[in-house]
Amino acid sequence: MMTTNIMIVGVGGQGSLLASKLLGRLMMNEGYEVKVSEVHGMSQRGGSVVTYVRYGEKVYSPIIDKGEADFIVSFEKLEAARYAPYLKIGGAIVVNTQEIDPMPVITGATVYPESVLDNLKADGVNVYDIDALTPALEAGSSKAVNIVLMGKLAKLLGLPAEKWIQAIRESVNPKFVEMNIKAFELGYNA
Amino acid sequence: MKKLMLGNEAVARGLLEAGCRVVSSYPGTPSTEITEYAAKYDEIYCEWAPNEKVATEVAFGAALSGTRSACCMKHVGLNVAADPLFTISYTGTNAGFVICVADDPGMHSSQNEQDSRHYARASKTPMLEPSDASEAKEYAKLAFELSERYDTPVLLRMCTRIAHSQCSVELCEPKQAEPREYVKNPQKYIMAPANAIKRHPVVEERQQRLTDLANSTEINKVYKGESRKLGIITSGTCYQYAREVFGDEAYILKIGMAYPLPTTLIEDFSKEVERVVVIEELDPFIEEHCKAMGIKVEGKSLFPIVGEFSQSMVREVLKGEAAGFISSRDEIPGRPPVMCAGCPHRGLFYVLGKKKITTLADIGCYTLGFAPPLNAIDSVICMGASVSGLHGFNKGAGKADKTVAVIGDSTFMHSGMTGLANIAYNGTNSTVIIVDNSITGMTGHQHNPTTGYNIKGEPAGKIDLEALCHALGINRVRVVDPYDLKAVDTAITEELAADEPSVIISRRPCALLKYVKHEKPLVVDEDKCRSCKACMKIGCPAISMKGGKAKIDETLCVGCGVCKQLCHFSAIGGDK
Structure with missing residues (x-):
């Protein structure tokens, strides 16, 4: 089997580490070799963050470069456009439609581009956009946006939902397992 | 048992399995989690020292007393710890003493891009360099063995992509390292000139023995490829990029011991292949070593000194192949890190x-x-x-x-x-x-x-x-x-x-600390807001202009009230 490359991108503090932990756990359970690469430190302070997850029979590099990602899961709209060049031609993006203004927009140095998703679609990217905040709040917390998006991704990857739910039980703090399972299901069925 | 582990967690696990009992460190990205994970093991005494020099001296003191010990730091931390390092290289140690140092190519979270391997050479201290989390654990253990066998501190070099990448790691039974007796030995441990002048030849003789080790150790490994056209000498994360691109196609000499570098091993390797290319991030450390030996290699003529590498860079440089990708049509505003909402x-x-x-x-x-x-x-x-x-x-x-x-x-x-x-x-x-x-x-x-x-x-x-x-x-x-x-x-x-x-x-305590109580989010009274943007001058990520009026994101605002003090029109208040 070829290596599958998934990027999880967003804004520092949005919970991409838990999403990658869940995905890594799932693919380990499936018997794949897994490599996950994270970003810590300065970028976590509200900056653009990216996590790479790679799995397959044999995986060497822990990172994903331009033109290599099968899927991008973006926690924020602008970040989807930023990392779109990392997508394989014909790849898919799962994107939360939430907008978080970056500092150059806040200071008025530039504006938030409005048409990013339309442009991605026009470029032939398979865009799965979802307002992940509403189901996250329904599940119990705005912080569950990450798991809602994983639910959406799960539908595309084709593994049975039960396996994801098992991986959630194994990788999430027991206190929040039920909330996250609900968030996952809302994303999966969205 | 196998576990998906962060490189830094794997180093901590290696410390445990090696019987390390004292860890003193100063936090610094990308090294911090080694000590944080080590602190989760009850067997290891861990502490945050005020700086890396103190940490190194604490860990050395513990090793001198007969207990295996380590200190961990980022690359610039080693500048601070350089003073003890150079002289501990002379004294050697009693029990195993390991210094973990994490470089940050690409400067994800650092003020420079220095290459720690120069410290190994300058201080005449052996350095091991793993290429993933699994090796990081094994090399941490090997570092203690070498430290005791060669009576030397040992540097364990990590980099961001190894420290902060996870892979599957096989857990082993932790070892109980017998404490060594401390015996007073002024000639070895008091580095006054009369003693130090006698220790320097000991260091030089150790260098020779370590070079012999480098030629024979199994962590410097040749992977014989299908073709002799290309031979790659590489180490660390660059090894992974090379294997990703070439698989079993080319000859690869993987350097696991970054210093001292092997001599005869490199010489023999270079004779087996038609062309030798060194793939290494940051400085041409291996390349210059090869060239000093009179071996014809290419390195920085092909690859940059600045920044991180990737498999696609290796593919493009050595195979001339590049993956196609879509280029974004939009001007994407940058998203630099910012002070959090409520940051004091x-x-x-x-x-x-x-x-x-x-x-x-x-x-x-x-x-x-x-x-x-x-x-x-x-x-x-x-x-x-x-x-x-x-x-x-x-x-x-x-x-x-x-x-x-x-x-x-x-x-x-x-x-x-x-x-x-x-x-x-x-x-x-x-x-x-x-x-x-x-x-x-x-x-x-x-x-x-x-x-x-x-x-x-x-x-x-x-x-x-x-x-x-x-x-x-x-x-x-x-x-x-x-x-x-x-x-x-x-x-x-x-x-x-x-x-x-x-x-x-x-x-004022950091607004992200768990014990810090947040005030109610502030709200802009749109009727009073005159769109003067005075509140925007503090660069708070919770405030933006929407529809010509200031708006405060209630999911981010912690009610610190700094913006309120800037508003001339009393438009910012606590209630809706």
Whole structure:
């Protein structure tokens, strides 16, 4: 089997580490070799963050470069456009439609581009956009946006939902397992 | 049992399995989690030291006593720890002593891109370099063995992509390392000239034996490929990129021991292949070694010295192949890191910027005070440089009425104190601002000597910053709340005017600390908002202009009230 490359991108503090932990756990359970690469430190302070997850029979590099990602899961709209060049031609993006203004927009140095998703679609990217905040709040917390998006991704990857739910039980703090399972299901069925 | 582990967690596990019992470190990305994970093992005593020099000396002391020990730091931390390193190389050790150092190619979270391998060569200390988390654990264990077998400190070199990448790691049974007896040995451990001159030849002889080891050790490994056209010499994460691209196609010499480098192994390897290419991030360390041996290799003529590599870079350079990708049609605004909503540093930098003060700042979250719209910092060099640099700036300029230093609580303990002593001793009317957010922030909330808690969160000795500054010879020490812009302004004005050195402690805990209670989010009264954007001047990520009016994101706002003080029209309030 070829290596599958998934990027999880967003804004520092949005919970991409838990999403990658869940995905890594799932693919380990499936018997794949897994490599996950994270970003810590300065970028976590509200900056653009990216996590790479790679799995397959044999995986060497822990990172994903331009033109290599099968899927991008973006926690924020602008970040989807930023990392779109990392997508394989014909790849898919799962994107939360939430907008978080970056500092150059806040200071008025530039504006938030409005048409990013339309442009991605026009470029032939398979865009799965979802307002992940509403189901996250329904599940119990705005912080569950990450798991809602994983639910959406799960539908595309084709593994049975039960396996994801098992991986959630194994990788999430027991206190929040039920909330996250609900968030996952809302994303999966969205 | 196999576990998906972060490289840094794997190093910690390696320390445990090797029977390491003492770890002393100073936090620094990308090395911090080694010590945090080690602290989760009850078998290992772990601590945050005030700086890397202290950490290294603590760990050496523990090794001298007969207990396997380690210290961990980022690459620039090794600059601070270089002093003990060079001489511990002479004394050697008693029990195993390992220094973990993490480089940051691409500078994800660092002020420079230095290559730690130079320290191994300069201090004549062996260095191991793993290429993933699984190797990181095994090399950590091997480092202790080599340390004891060759009577030397051993450097374990990590880099961001290994420290912060996870892969599957096979867990082994932790070993019980028998404590070694401490025997007094002045000729070996007192590095006065008469003794040190006798230790230097011992080091040189050890170098020779270590080079012999490098030629035979199984961590320097040749992978025989299908074709002899290309031979790649590489190490660390670059090995993974090379294998990703070439698989079993080319000959690869994987260097697991970064110093000393093998000689005959490289010579033999180069004879087996038609062309030799060295793939290494940062400096041409392996390449220059090969060239000094008279071996024809290519390296930096093909690959950059600056920044990180990737498999696609290797593919493009050596195979001329590039993956197709879509280029975005939109102008994508950058998203640089920012001070969080409610960050106590924000108010201070706003005032400094407004008053056009020349600000020499330091290393920490508050370095972000340089960024627009605050633009409130003039220089940042290294830990502590703000305080000592300010004294020099004021001496050089012949006045001290428009300049300050800004340094965090942890950074002040690390390297600011000595600079402050110099200000008191050599007398400039300098004004030093200690931004005390009661935690080491940027590296992810580690305790330090001013917080009153140790690495496990248990109560510990607490340094009183005011008393410390007084003791260092500063009479004028005052505390302000950085959420109170007027008080900050007054304090800065008065202390700059004072006829003696002074310290302002800008004190408020980091808004992300769990015990910090947040106020209700603030709300903009749209009818009162005149769109003047005065509230935008503090660069708060919770405030933006929507439909021509200021809007506060209630999921981000912690109600700090700094923006409210800037609004001339009382448009920002606490209730909807």
